[in-house]
Amino acid sequence: MYQQALSTGVYGIVEQLAALGVPSPRGDNRWDPSRVIELLRDSAYRGEWVFGRVWRQRITQLKAPISAPCPRIVSDELRHAVQHAAEYRSTGAGRRGTRRDAWPLTGRIRCGGCGGTMVGHLARRSGSVAYSYYKCGDRARSPHTKKGCTHFKNYRVAEMHQVVRDALTALKQNDAALRDAIAQPAPGQLGTSVSVRDIDQQLSKARNAYLRGIDSEDEYAETKVTLTAQRARLIALRETGVVQPVINLVSAKEKLAQALAETDMYETATQLGLMGQVSATGAVKLTLDPT
Numbered sequence: 001m002y003q004q005a006l007s008t009g010v011y012g013i014v015e016q017l018a019a020l021g022v023p024s025p026r027g028d029n030r031w032d033p034s035r036v037i038e039l040l041r042d043s044a045y046r047g048e049w050v051f052g053r054v055w056r057q058r059i060t061q062l063k064a065p066i067s068a069p070c071p072r073i074v075s076d077e078l079r080h081a082v083q084h085a086a087e088y089r090s091t092g093a094g095r096r097g098t099r100r101d102a103w104p105l106t107g108r109i110r111c112g113g114c115g116g117t118m119v120g121h122l123a124r125r126s127g128s129v130a131y132s133y134y135k136c137g138d139r140a141r142s143p144h145t146k147k148g149c150t151h152f153k154n155y156r157v158a159e160m161h162q163v164v165r166d167a168l169t170a171l172k173q174n175d176a177a178l179r180d181a182i183a184q185p186a187p188g189q190l191g192t193s194v195s196v197r198d199i200d201q202q203l204s205k206a207r208n209a210y211l212r213g214i215d216s217e218d219e220y221a222e223t224k225v226t227l228t229a230q231r232a233r234l235i236a237l238r239e240t241g242v243v244q245p246v247i248n249l250v251s252a253k254e255k256l257a258q259a260l261a262e263t264d265m266y267e268t269a270t271q272l273g274l275m276g277q278v279s280a281t282g283a284v285k286l287t288l289d290p291t
Contacts, residue, residue, distance in 0.1 A: 010033045043067075046072060046194070084273065109284070111277075116137050120134060121135045134155045171256065172260065195234050259271040275287045
């Protein structure tokens with residue numbers, strides 16, 4: 001299911017489960033989409049079972065959730081990629097009718113006036129000649145959902161893509177601007193239970209190797225000191241409870257160069273986790289998430 005979620009939305013997964021005849025946890029023929037979402041967000045699949053979380057607006061009496069290790073099913077990298085793909089799909093990109101071949105930035109660029117999505121638009125001029133544009137999607141809304149946006153300008157697809165590429169090239173040459181453009185998540189809760197458990201297992205293996213005569217007393221003592229120090233640092237970090245994200249500019253610039261080498265704008269945007277805001281003057285402000 002996690003592998004499918006990299007390229008398929010929740011409703012697509014529900015359809016596949018129905019086609020395969022996989023019953024839901026309740027034994028129904030069709031899965032509830034909300035249940036699929038719960039599974040894709042459940043920390044137990046990455047090896048950490050948590051008790052005491054907020055659930056349906058009810059908060060437990062615990063001051064803090066209690067976590068316990070459990071068998072890992074998916075890697076942290078896969079889980080992060082699934083969450084990122086879900087967030088991207090929530091912007092509207094990849095839906096039927098978005099025509100990523102014609103408007104590859106659909107769902108990735110937003111109107112600087114109202115914050116709505118810029119959508120693809122096909123206009124015919126000079127007889128049968130058709131021109132592709134991006135425009136604020138507010139005009140296409142029904143009357144009762146319009147925001148009243150006054151950003152009426154249409155942007156030629158080729159010209160918009162060139163503006164984005166020029167902006168990316170400029171970021172590649174300016175470390176300060178690139179650092180500001182990279183989406184930096186807010187400091188979050190640090191979960192070290194899995195890492196502490198791994199170190200405990202390594203300590204146990206080292207002790208067994210010493211008892212069986214595989215490692216000498218000095219080798220075991222050195223290994224024990226190193227692992228014990230690592231374990232203490234993890235415990236100390238867990239007590240602080242906060243993770244401060246670190247931006248690796250070298251890695252970001254490498255990924256930016258690789259993405260710029262792509263001729264397909266969709267691939268470039270996807271590799272960089274690109275999001276942009278288009279002002280009424282046509283200027284583009286970009287945000288990147290190359291992780």
